[in-house]
Amino acid sequence: MKLNTLKPADGARQEARRVGRGIGSGLGKTCGRGHKGSFARAGKGKIKAGFEGGQMPMYMRLPKIGFHSKLKADIAEVMLYKLDSLPAGDVDFAALKAAKLVPSTAKRAKIVAKGDVSKAFVLKGIASTAGARAAIEAAGGKLAE
Template identity: 45%
Template sequence: MNLHELKRSEGSTHRRKRVGRGRGSGVGKTSGRGQKGQMSRSGSGRKLGFEGGQMPLIRRIPKRGFNHASAPVIRPVNVGDLNRFDEGRVDVEALRASGLVNGNCDGVKILGEGDLDRKLTVEAHAFSKSAREKIEAAGGQCETIQ
């Protein structure tokens, strides 16, 4: 099957409803809006989340915590993921190139999940205590960027 052979299913398309075009159309005079009320007027509409005066869902559910808009974004990288690099120096650019760090971020923190089986000099903004121990136990070094 090719794109030019695709067709819509039978009955899936409908003609546009032409409202306000006389009594014989079935939606003449008030155009299906009824007689009076908020939604019968032109330009009517309710704001998003309005529930007819009932307390809106967004105000009924509990809220916890706070996310500061300008808080620094720190990307985590596990020690076990560093095994993909050859022995030598690993910096933030190398982590980006390998896909371990993506998107905008203010810093990279190396975490201690996994094991390291090669000697690496790792350059990052922060290290967890266990990550620092594992890198140094493998004969590597940890260099902190400011």
């Protein structure tokens, strides 16, 4: 291989389009841009994504569905097996925060049924799922509101 014999592969480079060279070239007069409109103007060939020529765009016509609660971020989930690391007895939100089972930004906590619990806990002011409630009551604990 010699540097002076290098050339691109066949079809890798296309000849530049020579516009405005007369009617015989096929790209004379309007140079392939048609008549009038934004695409015929210099520098105006791009339109924003979703623009549909002035009619109401599809993303605005379709209904917006679903709901995202802003309160959900304030609720910390505590697994049952992590709850088992606390001493048996009364457990409230302050005890969970002191044991670092919930982040400091949380405002509420919810016990989720994952793993097992072996101690009898009395949960005060803490929400729980139905499975977690059943597991806590089976271990001899209860949920006080």
